[in-house]
Amino acid sequence: MATDFTWMIGGPQGSGVETAANIFSQVFSKMGYQIFGKREYYSNIKGEHSYFAVRISDEKIRSSVKGTNMLIAFDAETIFRHADDVLENGIIIYDSTLENMRVSDVITFENDFKDRLENLLKSKNKEATVKGMLDLASENGVKVHSVSFRSLLTELSEKLENPRIKNMSRMFNVLGVSLSLGLLMIPSEKLTDSVNSIFSKKKPIAEINVSAANFAYNYAAAKFEHNNLKFATKDIQDNTILVQGYYGTSIGKIISGCRFQSYYPITPATDESNFLETNEILEINEGRPGSTLVVQTEDEISAIGMAIGSSLTGVRSATCTSGPGFALMTECLSWAGINEVPVVITFYQRSGPSTGLPTRHGQDDLLCAINSGVGEFPRIVYASGNVSDSFYDTTQVFNYADIFQVPVIHMLDKFIASSVTTCERFDETKVNIDRGKLLEEITSDNYNRFAHTEDGISPRSKLGLENGIFWNTGDESDTQGHISEDPVNRVEKMDKRQSRLGYILEKIPESEQIIQHSEGDFCIVSWGSTQGPILDAIEMLKNDGIDIGFIEIKLLHPFPKELLKKHLSNSKTIINVEANYDGQLGSLIRQNLEKDPDYYILKFTGRPMTCTEIYDTLKKITNNNAQKREVLTYGA
Amino acid sequence: MVLKVGDFKTDVHNDWCPGCGDFGIVNAIQMALAEMEIPRHQSAIFSGIGCSGKTSHFINVFGVHTLHGRVLTFAQGAKIANPNLEIIAVGGDGDGLGIGAGHFVAAGRRNVDMTYIIFDNAVYGLTKGQASPTLKLGEKTKSLPTPNINYNVNPIGLAIASGFTFVARGYSYDVRQLKDLIVAAVRHKGLAFLDVLQPCPTYNDINTRDWFSGEDRIDETTKKPMPRIYKLEDTDYDPVVHYSDETELNQKKTQAIVKSLEWDSKIPTGIFYKNELITPFTRRLTDKIPNYLENPSALQKISRDGKSITNIDKILDSLNVEKTKNE
Ligand SMILES: Cc1ncc(C[n+]2csc(CCOP(=O)(O)OP(=O)(O)O)c2C)c(N)n1
Ligand code: SF4
Ligand SMILES: [Mg+2]
Numbered sequence: 001m002a003t004d005f006t007w008m009i010g011g012p013q014g015s016g017v018e019t020a021a022n023i024f025s026q027v028f029s030k031m032g033y034q035i036f037g038k039r040e041y042y043s044n045i046k047g048e049h050s051y052f053a054v055r056i057s058d059e060k061i062r063s064s065v066k067g068t069n070m071l072i073a074f075d076a077e078t079i080f081r082h083a084d085d086v087l088e089n090g091i092i093i094y095d096s097t098l099e100n101m102r103v104s105d106v107i108t109f110e111n112d113f114k115d116r117l118e119n120l121l122k123s124k125n126k127e128a129t130v131k132g133m134l135d136l137a138s139e140n141g142v143k144v145h146s147v148s149f150r151s152l153l154t155e156l157s158e159k160l161e162n163p164r165i166k167n168m169s170r171m172f173n174v175l176g177v178s179l180s181l182g183l184l185m186i187p188s189e190k191l192t193d194s195v196n197s198i199f200s201k202k203k204p205i206a207e208i209n210v211s212a213a214n215f216a217y218n219y220a221a222a223k224f225e226h227n228n229l230k231f232a233t234k235d236i237q238d239n240t241i242l243v244q245g246y247y248g249t250s251i252g253k254i255i256s257g258c259r260f261q262s263y264y265p266i267t268p269a270t271d272e273s274n275f276l277e278t279n280e281i282l283e284i285n286e287g288r289p290g291s292t293l294v295v296q297t298e299d300e301i302s303a304i305g306m307a308i309g310s311s312l313t314g315v316r317s318a319t320c321t322s323g324p325g326f327a328l329m330t331e332c333l334s335w336a337g338i339n340e341v342p343v344v345i346t347f348y349q350r351s352g353p354s355t356g357l358p359t360r361h362g363q364d365d366l367l368c369a370i371n372s373g374v375g376e377f378p379r380i381v382y383a384s385g386n387v388s389d390s391f392y393d394t395t396q397v398f399n400y401a402d403i404f405q406v407p408v409i410h411m412l413d414k415f416i417a418s419s420v421t422t423c424e425r426f427d428e429t430k431v432n433i434d435r436g437k438l439l440e441e442i443t444s445d446n447y448n449r450f451a452h453t454e455d456g457i458s459p460r461s462k463l464g465l466e467n468g469i470f471w472n473t474g475d476e477s478d479t480q481g482h483i484s485e486d487p488v489n490r491v492e493k494m495d496k497r498q499s500r501l502g503y504i505l506e507k508i509p510e511s512e513q514i515i516q517h518s519e520g521d522f523c524i525v526s527w528g529s530t531q532g533p534i535l536d537a538i539e540m541l542k543n544d545g546i547d548i549g550f551i552e553i554k555l556l557h558p559f560p561k562e563l564l565k566k567h568l569s570n571s572k573t574i575i576n577v578e579a580n581y582d583g584q585l586g587s588l589i590r591q592n593l594e595k596d597p598d599y600y601i602l603k604f605t606g607r608p609m610t611c612t613e614i615y616d617t618l619k620k621i622t623n624n625n626a627q628k629r630e631v632l633t634y635g636a
Numbered sequence: 637m638v639l640k641v642g643d644f645k646t647d648v649h650n651d652w653c654p655g656c657g658d659f660g661i662v663n664a665i666q667m668a669l670a671e672m673e674i675p676r677h678q679s680a681i682f683s684g685i686g687c688s689g690k691t692s693h694f695i696n697v698f699g700v701h702t703l704h705g706r707v708l709t710f711a712q713g714a715k716i717a718n719p720n721l722e723i724i725a726v727g728g729d730g731d732g733l734g735i736g737a738g739h740f741v742a743a744g745r746r747n748v749d750m751t752y753i754i755f756d757n758a759v760y761g762l763t764k765g766q767a768s769p770t771l772k773l774g775e776k777t778k779s780l781p782t783p784n785i786n787y788n789v790n791p792i793g794l795a796i797a798s799g800f801t802f803v804a805r806g807y808s809y810d811v812r813q814l815k816d817l818i819v820a821a822v823r824h825k826g827l828a829f830l831d832v833l834q835p836c837p838t839y840n841d842i843n844t845r846d847w848f849s850g851e852d853r854i855d856e857t858t859k860k861p862m863p864r865i866y867k868l869e870d871t872d873y874d875p876v877v878h879y880s881d882e883t884e885l886n887q888k889k890t891q892a893i894v895k896s897l898e899w900d901s902k903i904p905t906g907i908f909y910k911n912e913l914i915t916p917f918t919r920r921l922t923d924k925i926p927n928y929l930e931n932p933s934a935l936q937k938i939s940r941d942g943k944s945i946t947n948i949d950k951i952l953d954s955l956n957v958e959k960t961k962n963e
Contacts, residue, residue: 030956241955245651255946257938260717261894280925283947290936290946291925293716297709298742305702305709305739309682310717312700312710313934317717335703395944425952463698463714464934466677471693473701482648482693483701569833 002594003033003058003195003231008085008216010051010078012108013044016139016173019198020072021420023177026194026548027186028056029242029422032234036061036532037420038608040636043358048108049077051636053297056418058234062386062421062532066612066634070184072176074149076101077108080117081636083133088141091227092134093179093220094174096146098571103128145183145224149175156215162208171212176462178213184229191217192461239425245416248387248426249346250275252394253318253430254282254292258344260310260317262303267359268417269320269348300325304332307350308474309384311336311343312472314438314462316398318344323365326409330372333407337377338449339472339481340458340497342401342408342436346394349413351606355394359413360606363528364580367587369409370557376458378500381557382402383411383533385515388423393554395431396512402435404504405457411556413579415529415608436460442467445589448479452492456499516567522622523549525564525597527556527585529608530577536611537618553585561592568593575599575621579609583629600629607635647694655845657808657834658687658755662694663809665724665753666717666741668818669697674722684727684736686762689756689838691726705736708743708752712917715750718934719918722822723750730760733769733789743827744798751821751828752800754791755808757836758843765839778841791804792896792908795829796889801916802828803909807846807865808835813905815956820907826916833865833903848903851904868895868906877911 007024011017018039025035033056042048055064067087073094075077080103086092101111103117118128124139126132134144149172157165161377165171174195181191195213199206250272253261263273277294284290292308297303303319310317321329326347336343347369351362369381380400384390390412401408437459451458458479461468471481476493478484505513517535524534531552538548551567553560568574576586576597583600590596601617603609613632620626644666651656669679680698683689684707692699702710711725732740732754743752758771765779769789776783795803802824806814814832821828837844844854850861868875873895877888892909921928939945 041649236957240957241952242957243955247955251948251951254951255944255948257936257944259933259936259938259948260713262713279951283950284937285945285947286929287937287945289927290931291928293921293925293928293933295713295716298738301706302709302742305706306713306716309700309710309713310933311712311713313718313721315717315933315936316938317713327639331703332706332709378821425956426948427943431944432942433944434942435939462934463680463700464678464718466675469677469696469698471699471701473693473700474703479903481699482646483690582818602962 004065005057005069006053006055006065006067007070007072007180008053009072009084010049010082011075011172011173012047012077013041013050014172015075017050017132019054020173020177021054022198023174023191023194024054024180025242025420026197027181027190030190030193030236031186031231032236035242035420035422036063037419038064038415040607043360047232049081051078051082061536063536063611064608066610070180072180073098074172075174077106079130079133080106083137085636086137086142090142091145091183091421092142093138093145093147093176093183094134095149096525097148097150099129099131101130106468131140143227147179147219152216152219155211159215160211168208171209174209174212175216178216179220182217183224184231185221185226188214188217189234193621195311198620203419204466240422241423241425242420243387244271245387245419245421246271246275247346248384248390249320249366249394249412251411251426253392254279255428256395257433258292258315258316258318258398259290260293260307260315261319262297262306263320264297264300264303264585266322266325268350268414269322269325269346271417272320272346272348300328301332304329304343307343308332308336308341311341312463314403318346320346320348322348322350323368324355326365326368326403327372331374333372333379334374334377335474336407337379338372338474338476338497340405342405344397344401345407345409347409347411349411349493350563351604357606360604361579362604363413363530363578363609364584364604366411366527366556366580366584367531369411376494376498378404378406378504378559380406380408380504380555381411382408383528383554383556384416385417385528385552385554387416387421388426391426392430399432400504400508401432402438403434403507404413404500405436405460406500411528413529426574429470438462438463439468450477450479450496452479452496456496456503460490466619504557505560508555510563512562514567515552515554516561517550517552518548519570520547520549521572522575522618523551523568523573524575524577525551525585525589527551527553530579533609533611533614534577537614540611540615541618548618556585556588559588559592564589565593573621575601575618577601577614579603598628599626602629603632605635607632610634639670639673639676640668644669644696646694646696650694651690652687652960653707653838655837655838656687658691658759660808660811660814661753661755661832661834662691664814666692666695667811667815668694668822669695671815672822673818678720679722679724682707682713682714682723682725682730686728686731686760688726688728688761689731696783705734706739706844707731708736708739711767712743712746712749713738715748716918716921717928717932719749719906719932724753724822725750726753726755728761728768729754729756729758729770729791730768731790737769740794741798744795744800747799747827747914749826749918751818751830753830753832754817755834756791756831757834757840759836759839761836761839775842778839790832790896793893796892796909799804799914800829801826801911801914802907804828804830804907805905806830807905808832808834809847809848813867817907824910825912826914833905864901864903865905866902868904868908875910877913880913924957
């Protein structure tokens with residue numbers, strides 16, 4: 001039997017849940033397992049609940065599943081929120097001092113949640129305490145291990161003769177993960193290795209944490225009743241890397257030659273700019289060091305304004321934002337459109353409207369990315385389905401921007417940004433750089449920035465280039481770039497710009513526009529980060545003998561209408577899957593194909609889709625007992 | 637090749653109203669560029685939206701006519717990406733101090749080495765004369781239905797408070813002084829701000845050319861008008877911060893703010909404040925990117941024969957599962 005195991009740790013924000021999950025992920029990746037982890041947190045700095053679920057498998061995995069096999073809790077809220085998610089034969093390790101905490105003691109619960117929880121416990125005749133919750137879990141076949149985290153610290157403190165350790169409750173996270181690894185009998189040197197590598201910047205802290213880790217590990221190995229779970233060490237597949245979700249676009253930008261990024265902080269986009277600034281100085285083959293200039297601006301308008309200004313000097317330039325920031329950028333986006341300026345906007349979506357669910361996942365800005373802005377102008381909207389794709393796609397979107405001289409909006413989302421996953425090392429040899437018609441030299445003295453050409457794209461000068469003087473304006477302009485309200489010129493200029501959309505569809509290879517992952521009478525059409533859960537769900541159905549088709553649309557604007565028609569020609573039933581309320585891609589399909597998808601699988605709780613949910617819903621559809629619109633709601 | 641003022645003119649039809657103060661400013665910019673002999677392709681005029689925004693089309697260097705209020709963002713991006721460019725940003729008082737006020741303050745804090753000129757006519761010219769942020773409280777210019785209900789912003793004071801390191805005021809009908817101020821602003825190492833009093837004969841019937849030259853106040857004895865405008869350079873006013881010292885800095889800043897409050901009977905022009913002891917943004921960048929000035933973004937090669945020359949091996953190695961060992 002293949003290993004498929006989901007481990008979860010929860011705790012208040014600021015308590016090191018992420019560190020614990022990183023230790024766990026590193027340990028298992030070093031043991032040769034595939035990892036897929038996701039982080040969930042509130043829009044808050046300290047105190048609200050956050051959790052990290054890490055799924056491990058010996059086969060390729062691309063998403064999370066419904067249910068948890070092992071839960072680590074050192075606060076009451078984690079137990080209340082997740083204990084009922086632990087599967088039969090699953091395990092809970094918790095801090096025994098929490099046992100008598102009542103639901104009403106947890107001040108961070110939303111009122112609605114509290115009511116639901118109390119009703120649940122009441123209906124099962126359980127008291128509204130941690131103990132009641134755990135009893136319920138036990139009845140469901142969950143094995144519960146209790147240990148006082150505080151006592152562990154006291155014992156360790158005595159053992160090491162270091163009285164300070166007694167009060168170091170911030171090490172609960174490391175104790176938690178180590179207890180679970182001890183119980184699972186994972187080789188202890190892997191734990192030591194990982195703790196050391198994660199705290200490598202601070203030696204003394206690393207030492208204390210290693211002691212705590214080993215102490216908790218040994219405690220669990222000796223005291224907890226063992227189960228028959230076995231995790232054999234496997235060969236690590238060549239070139240496996242363990243990445244945070246936002247590394248794809250970050251490293252993609254570095255290798256693409258993006259040398260300017262301006263941004264204004266916003267979740268979940270900021271991490272990328274942070275990464276770029278941390279790795280600002282670049283190693284250049286056979287050359288002096290290069291650099292990615294990262295500028296934190298006063299707002300998103302300035303972020304895109306600066307990126308455009310930089311692009312006018314010939315630099316590959318980008319900004320990175322989320323919905324609210326993108327909304328502010330749209331006037332400048334139109335300016336880039338009318339002036340044919342290549343600029344990349346990396347758009348990490350979260351859940352709207354407005355600030356919505358600021359730290360949660362969503363794909364509800366597709367139509368906003370396609371439509372917002374002043375007037376009609378060409379742009380490209382391109383979406384990536386996973387971290388690794390986002391690396392290669394980033395290198396492509398810079399090429400598209402340069403070749404077609406348009407702004408490109410690269411769609412990603414919170415699900416991708418805050419996942420942690422093993423994948424194949426990014427392959428630099430596959431990366432190409434094409435700067436289109438950017439000029440490095442102009443010898444004639446009659447250069448016109450917007451000169452008419454056969455393909456509608458004019459050779460592009462840059463600020464500072466001799467003989468290359470041009471004018472730009474947000475007004476309609478003539479071929480030099482000077483304001484013109486002449487109606488004949490207007491028609492020519494509109495044709496020049498808007499014909500770009502058809503040209504884009506013609507020039508971008510079909511394989512970069514749409515990916516047909518599989519074929520079937522039932523065919524899913526989707527975009528972006530739903531890719532992972534869909535592919536995993538399709539695998540699961542294959543084991544049941546059902547083949548489901550899957551078409552992933554990467555180029556969302558201009559919309560590859562004819563190509564999609566071709567791909568769909570063999571499918572009888574179309575299933576639209578996306579993380580929003582309206583089915584936004586669905587509306588593009590209706591608009592372009594004059595065809596309403598037969599089913600919509602939608603999710604807008606702010607939590608990413610699991611493959612299990614998609615699997616269950618596809619089953620309903622293939623059994624012909626699904627609603628046209630199926631809404632998924634799993635996840636805390 | 638010696639550059640003449642004529643080389644900096646385009647043949648674009650200028651559609652400003654006859655007598656508009658903007659003409660003097662464009663002439664002064666062209667004269668300054670010619671005097672400094674900056675090769676045409678090495679300078680760029682960035683402009684906002686308004687009557688003033690059209691300026692970039694009349695000057696024969698790179699011209700980037702941006703969006704209402706956003707000119708400083710585009711201009712700074714270009715300058716930071718290519719610090720070898722000589723950049724002058726221009727725009728209206730509504731553009732820079734109304735819709736773009738946030739960028740104005742942020743730009744001051746950065747102190748990017750470039751020049752920013754505001755065409756200060758106290759009205760929104762292009763949208764037909766509404767009150768701009770520099771119009772005084774209670775004043776009722778021609779096209780206002782009721783007197784201005786807002787207090788005015790003080791551009792000189794705001795620039796100093798925001799961190800601009802060169803702050804001056806010109807008058808659009810004194811083209812010679814204005815040209816000198818532009819040259820000084822461009823040569824200044826840091827962000828230079830120039831507030832240019834610019835009569836708008838069409839909509840501002842209060843701060844007119846005659847008003848500035850005092851036609852309404854005739855000296856009893858000489859029977860001549862008493863001009864409101866006077867030049868700081870004709871007084872013993874010293875705008876320069878000479879050494880790094882808090883007392884010196886505070887004294888120069890406060891005297892400039894106090895000076896900027898003069899209005900009505902005497903209106904100073906010239907340099908209010910100049911401080912080259914504050915490091916420009918472009919230099920600050922070298923603290924984190926040591927070779928930034930020699931190898932800025934715009935000069936960096938990124939590919940050879942269609943292949944990237946950036947080496948990401950170290951970053952990828954650090955993510956390698958096998959190699960995530962303790963150091
Ligand atoms: C976002 C936006 N809002 C409003 C306008 C309309 N608009 C054009 S010019 C202008 C005011 C111009 O006043 P000012 O900046 O003082 O320049 P002036 O015309 O006086 O030189 C306005 C409000 C616009 N172009 N863009
Ligand atoms: S409206 Fe005023 S500022 Fe605009 S061109 Fe006419 S005179 Fe000049
Ligand atoms: Mg004005």
